[in-house]
Amino acid sequence: MKPNFSLFICFVCFLTLQQLHLPCFAQDFDFFYFVQQWPGAYCDSRQSCCYPKTGKPAADFGIHGLWPNYKSGGWPQNCNPDSEFDESQISDLLSNMQTEWPTLSCPSNDGVKFWTHEWTKHGTCAESELDQHDYFHAALKLKQKANLLHALSNAGIKPNDEFYGLREIKKAIEEAIGFTPGIECNKDSSHNSQLYQIYLCVDTSGAEFIECPVLPHGRCDSRIQFPKF
Numbered sequence: 654m655k656p657n658f659s660l661f662i663c664f665v666c667f668l669t670l671q672q673l674h675l676p677c678f679a680q681d682f683d684f685f686y687f688v689q690q691w692p693g694a695y696c697d698s699r700q701s702c703c704y705p706k707t708g709k710p711a712a713d714f715g716i717h718g719l720w721p722n723y724k725s726g727g728w729p730q731n732c733n734p735d736s737e738f739d740e741s742q743i744s745d746l747l748s749n750m751q752t753e754w755p756t757l758s759c760p761s762n763d764g765v766k767f768w769t770h771e772w773t774k775h776g777t778c779a780e781s782e783l784d785q786h787d788y789f790h791a792a793l794k795l796k797q798k799a800n801l802l803h804a805l806s807n808a809g810i811k812p813n814d815e816f817y818g819l820r821e822i823k824k825a826i827e828e829a830i831g832f833t834p835g836i837e838c839n840k841d842s843s844h845n846s847q848l849y850q851i852y853l854c855v856d857t858s859g860a861e862f863i864e865c866p867v868l869p870h871g872r873c874d875s876r877i878q879f880p881k882f
């Protein structure tokens with residue numbers, strides 16, 4: 654009797670989802686990581702770096718991605734193989750994408766490969782909240798709102814190859830944005846720990862910064878280098 658009843662409930666749920674036109678792949682998530690990378694650290698490491706076809710990016714943080722995440726730690730990925738990256742949906746954003754979300758991978762390219770990867774792996778897991786245009790637009794707006802380089806330079810922290818306290822860097826960003834960031838480091842060829850990526854947490858609408866439910870493990874020393882670019 655009981656198993657049949659569960660089956661019936663499942664069937665009713667399925668019919669309701671169909672009525673609401675909710676896709677069956679709809680996957681929930683708890684918050685976004687908005688991740689920005691410092692090009693000086695990407696290039697000054699063991700991995701190779703190539704400037705985009707449009708030329709050397711500005712000495713500023715570049716967007717890496719807007720990643721749906723779970724409070725428990727993990728994250729969904731590659732949620733909808735049928736949803737392809739479509740440049741025509743973001744044609745009004747492309748010139749901003751080139752300056753704010755530049756690719757640094759080799760061989761040199763125009764960025765479409767990077768944006769396709771980010772959409773396919775991460776963006777498709779947020780489609781219940783943001784369509785493709787909204788997703789990329791949200792990331793561009795967050796970059797402007799965070800203005801990380803300004804927050805750091807206001808506190809005297811500049812990309813000049815000097816070393817700064819990890820706590821000092823976190824404090825400068827917290828004072829400017831109101832929330833504690835996650836900091837990820839990598840190593841240069843002399844094994845110096847350097848500022849590589851900054852993680853800010855964002856609500857599921859993609860518009861508001863929030864306190865991070867969980868912070869990534871950053872692999873940083875207590876003093877880290879802010880390399881020139």
Ligand code: U2P
Binds near residue numbers: 686771869
């Ligand atoms: O950390 C290495 C790579 O794992 C992916 N990552 C990491 C943390 C997280 O919360 N979500 C996530 O996707 C990133 O992969 P990418 O988007 O670059 O392919 C990250 O670079």
